[in-house]
Every structure is written in C-alpha cells, then in structure tokens.
Amino acid sequence: MRPLSVVVRTGCDFFAWFMIVFGVNIVIHGYMTPGGGFQGGAIIATFLAFLLVAYGGKKVLSWVNEKIYEFLFEELGLICFFVLALLGIGNSFFYNFLASPLGAERTGIMSLISPAGTTVFMSIAVGIEVTGALSLVIIAMFRGIRQFAGPSLPEEEIGHDR
Amino acid sequence: MKKYIFIVSAIVLGALVCGALDNVHPYGDPGTALMDDYFLANSYKSLSTQNIVTSIVFDYRGFDTIGEAAVLFTAVCAVGALFREGRGRR
Amino acid sequence: MNGFVQLIVLMLLLISAFFALWFKDLISSVISLAVFSLMAALEFYMLQAPDVAIAEAAIGAGLSTAIYIIAVRACSGVKRRQGGGPK
Numbered sequence: 001m002r003p004l005s006v007v008v009r010t011g012c013d014f015f016a017w018f019m020i021v022f023g024v025n026i027v028i029h030g031y032m033t034p035g036g037g038f039q040g041g042a043i044i045a046t047f048l049a050f051l052l053v054a055y056g057g058k059k060v061l062s063w064v065n066e067k068i069y070e071f072l073f074e075e076l077g078l079i080c081f082f083v084l085a086l087l088g089i090g091n092s093f094f095y096n097f098l099a100s101p102l103g104a105e106r107t108g109i110m111s112l113i114s115p116a117g118t119t120v121f122m123s124i125a126v127g128i129e130v131t132g133a134l135s136l137v138i139i140a141m142f143r144g145i146r147q148f149a150g151p152s153l154p155e156e157e158i159g160h161d162r
Numbered sequence: 163m164k165k166y167i168f169i170v171s172a173i174v175l176g177a178l179v180c181g182a183l184d185n186v187h188p189y190g191d192p193g194t195a196l197m198d199d200y201f202l203a204n205s206y207k208s209l210s211t212q213n214i215v216t217s218i219v220f221d222y223r224g225f226d227t228i229g230e231a232a233v234l235f236t237a238v239c240a241v242g243a244l245f246r247e248g249r250g251r252r
Numbered sequence: 253m254n255g256f257v258q259l260i261v262l263m264l265l266l267i268s269a270f271f272a273l274w275f276k277d278l279i280s281s282v283i284s285l286a287v288f289s290l291m292a293a294l295e296f297y298m299l300q301a302p303d304v305a306i307a308e309a310a311i312g313a314g315l316s317t318a319i320y321i322i323a324v325r326a327c328s329g330v331k332r333r334q335g336g337g338p339k
Contacts (some may be wrong), residue, residue, distance in 0.1 A: 032212035034302035049318035094224035115210040129311035133234040143325035144245025
C-alpha cells in the first residue's frame, strides 16, 4: 500500500489525535454517557487504520511495536477484567463491591472513586482489550498480505491511489 | 425453470415477512417485561450509574461480556495463525 | 416529521445495499457498504439506541472498510502480477 498525497497526510496529522481523545473520552465516561468499553476501543483502533491508509504500510509498520499491542493492551485488559470480576467473589462472581447507592455517605478512599463502582474500571479494562485486539487484527492482516504482494510496486507517493 | 422457482420463492418469502410485520410493536410503544422494569427502577438507585446500558453490560450481565472478550481473543488468535510469517511460505 | 426522515434514511439504506451488489468495481462496492453502515447507524440513533449507533459507526463504517480495502488491494496486486484483472 503506497502513501497518499501530502494533503491527505496533513489532514491525517490533524485529525488522528482527536480521534484518540474522542475514544478515550467515550471509554472513561462510559458509565454516564452513551458508549462504553467496546465502542471507545473500536474508535481508538480506527486510529491505526487511519494511519495505514494515509501513510502507507512500510512506514507504519516501522513505527508500531507489536509487542505493546500484544501484552500491554490485549493481555493486560483481559487480566484486569478477570481480576475485577474475581474480587467480588465473596458475594458472587461480578459482584459490584465498590458501588454505593444513591445518596449514601462515602468516606475515606471510597470518596475518591466514582459511586458507580467497578463499572468504571471494567469499562476501561474492556476498552484497553478491544483496542489491542482490533489493532492486532489490522496489523496482522497487513503483515500477512505483504507475502502475496510480490516484489513490484515501488513505494512512492501518489495522488489518487487505487 | 430456475428463474421461476426463484421468483415464486421470493414472493412467498415477501408475503411471509409482510404478514409477520403485523406482530411488531408500534413505534415508541415497547412491550412490557419484568426484567426491564427492574433494571429501570433499580439501576440508578442502587448502583448510581447514569447509563443503564453500561450497568447491564458490565454488572448485571457481566458474564456475557466475558463471552464477548473470548470471541475477540479467538478472532485475534485465528488471524495470527492464518497470517503469520512462516518459514515454508516464501 | 420524524417518520419522514426515517423514511428517507430507510430508502438510502436500500439504495446503498443495492449499489453494493451492483458495482463491478470492488472499491466502489466497499464504499457503498460503508454508506450502508452509516445509514444503519443513523437509524439506530433515531430509534434511541446511541450505544449501538456508536458501535456500528466505528466498526461498520471505519474498521471493516479499512480491512476490506486492504484485502481488495492485496488481491489486485496478485492479479496484476499474473497478467489478469480488469485494470
């Protein structure tokens, strides 16, 4: 996949980071606005597809580090999710042990966290996991099709890429 | 011959779908269920999550979210197994 | 008024689904599939399900379009090397 023209790349430079900010906003406000972990993670993973379309494959694959997506995102998100689910095992699996009812008095460390309890942290964990999973799918697919692409096609910038 | 069979089956299927549209709820008038009423009454009061959908996904029905995470993990494993750079491929 | 807008969105949904099947060019077909996802997201939003609308817009119009385009480009590279293909 060859890089697109300089207009497209400048537009990508502007809007790609706003996309990440929007996705993180959706993830961490998942307990009170529409959205949640899955939706925000999908928006953050769109960032990589955006860069891949604008900048071409060779540059993006030299930028990203696949180990980060494998460990820090996918496995860390899943582990956090399961640990949060297991922490309430004294009552039941997936018991919301941090939540407090509406209007209840909250003291100490409980006053620092949201009254929604583990819902917030589970949303963030699922957001991290979905980000890693969808980005890994894109990276692995693009690495894979380079085996079939052949030795031709010089990597120069073109205006209208087909 | 094949075209006639296709046309007749399309007409029959369309008639069945149009007949089934009679049983759909009208717009803005959902049916009542006891679980819905429980969630709407208790989600904000006991968990204080403003978004009821999130409280269902991550709290009341958290076990289904594990299934969704497992589906994503299986998809990543399948893509990695299909597209990995093997030694015998090139 | 709401019913009128909904009728237009549903008509656009049908038209984009038809064009996704009708185009011979695969890139045009993928783009009209993205339009289909966008219209479905609008329809979900009008039916008061903003969660599903966000998921549909992010995955249907964003990610799956990129994945389809990657796959179509890979196949066109193979075709060009073997001397076949439309272009």
